[in-house]
Amino acid sequence: MKRVFVKTKNVKNFITMMNNLQQRADGVPGMGLVYGEPGLGKTQAVNWWAMKNDAIVVRCSNLMSVRWLLSEVVEELGEMPYYSTADSFKLIVQKLINEPRVIIFDEIDYLTSEHNVIETIRDIHDKTNVPVVLVGMAQANTRLMRYKHLYDRISEIVRFEPFTKYDLNQILKELAEVELTDCAIKYIHSKTNRFRQIVKIINKAEILAKANGLSTIDEIILKEVIKDETTDSEAVETTDKIKV
Ligand SMILES: Nc1ncnc2c1ncn2[C@@H]1O[C@H](COP(=O)(O)OP(=O)(O)OP(=O)(O)O)[C@@H](O)[C@H]1O
Ligand SMILES: [Mg+2]
Incomplete structure (x- = not known):
C-alpha cells in the first residue's frame, strides 16, 4: 500500500475549518469541534495538519486529570511540568501568548464527564485566544453541549461523514x-x-x-x-x- 495522505472531502472540510479558526475576526471565539464515527480518519487528519502547522496535539486518556492534561501540554511546548497545576497553567498561558500555537485535543470523549478538565481547556482558550480544537466520536457534540460556556465558544464544527x-x-x-x-x-x-x-x-x-x-x-x-x-x-x- 502506498504511504499517501489522502485529501478526502472530510479532510478538505477540516482544512477549511482550521483556516477559518486561524483567520477569524477579533472577538470571534476560536474553539472548534471535529466529530464522527470511528475509523473515518479524524486522528490522521489532525496529526497531518498539526505537523504542517506546528500545532500541538494532546491525546486525551481515560482518568486524565487536570494536572495530567496540563503536564502533557507543557511537555508538548518543550518545557518541564511544575508540581503545582497553577504554575503549569501559568506557564502554558505565558508560552502561548508569547508564541501562539493551535492546540488540538484528540479523543475528547474520555473527558466529557470531567467538568474540571473541560473547564480548564476553556480557560486556556480564554486566556491565550489561540484556536483550541476538540476531536471526538459521534456523540462528542451532544455531550459537550452540556458545557454551555464551552459550547458557546465553539465557532467551527466539522462532522466526519462516512465515505461516498x-x-x-x-x-x-x-x-x-x-x-x-x-x-x-x-x-x-x-x-x-x-x-x-x-x-x-x-x-x-x-x-x-x-x-x-x-x-x-x-x-x-x-x-x-x-x-x-x-x-x-x-x-x-x-x-x-x-x-x-
Ligand atoms: N487521509 C488519510 N489518508 C490515508 N490514510 C488514512 C487517512 N485517514 C485515515 N487513514 C487510515 O485509516 C486509519 C484510521 O484513521 P484514524 O485513526 O485517523 O480514524 P479516527 O476517525 O481517528 O478513528 P477513531 O474514532 O477510532 O479514533 C489510519 O490508521 C490510516 O491507516
Ligand atoms: Mg482517532
Whole structure:
C-alpha cells in the first residue's frame, strides 16, 4: 500500500475549518469541534495538519486529570511540568501568548464527564485566544453541549461523514497498489465506508494479488479476501471510551 495522505472531502472540510479558526475576526471565539464515527480518519487528519502547522496535539486518556492534561501540554511546548497545576497553567498561558500555537485535543470523549478538565481547556482558550480544537466520536457534540460556556465558544464544527463512492474511488486510487475493478469497488462500498476497514481490505487484496501473481482484483476474488472481515453493518460500536 502506498504511504499517501489522502485529501478526502472530510479532510478538505477540516482544512477549511482550521483556516477559518486561524483567520477569524477579533472577538470571534476560536474553539472548534471535529466529530464522527470511528475509523473515518479524524486522528490522521489532525496529526497531518498539526505537523504542517506546528500545532500541538494532546491525546486525551481515560482518568486524565487536570494536572495530567496540563503536564502533557507543557511537555508538548518543550518545557518541564511544575508540581503545582497553577504554575503549569501559568506557564502554558505565558508560552502561548508569547508564541501562539493551535492546540488540538484528540479523543475528547474520555473527558466529557470531567467538568474540571473541560473547564480548564476553556480557560486556556480564554486566556491565550489561540484556536483550541476538540476531536471526538459521534456523540462528542451532544455531550459537550452540556458545557454551555464551552459550547458557546465553539465557532467551527466539522462532522466526519462516512465515505461516498466518490471518496472510496479516490482512496483506492491513491492507496492501493493493485487494481480493483468497478464491481470490486462497488462491493467494498456496500460492505464498509470507513478508512480503517478500507485500509485492511486493501492490505489483504494486495497480499492475495502478490501471492497469486494477479494485477487486478475483481468482486469474486474480493469476496474471498474480505469474507473474514467484520464490516460496518456487523460491527458493534465501542462505547467504552465514553463516560456518561
Ligand atoms: N487521509 C488519510 N489518508 C490515508 N490514510 C488514512 C487517512 N485517514 C485515515 N487513514 C487510515 O485509516 C486509519 C484510521 O484513521 P484514524 O485513526 O485517523 O480514524 P479516527 O476517525 O481517528 O478513528 P477513531 O474514532 O477510532 O479514533 C489510519 O490508521 C490510516 O491507516
Ligand atoms: Mg482517532
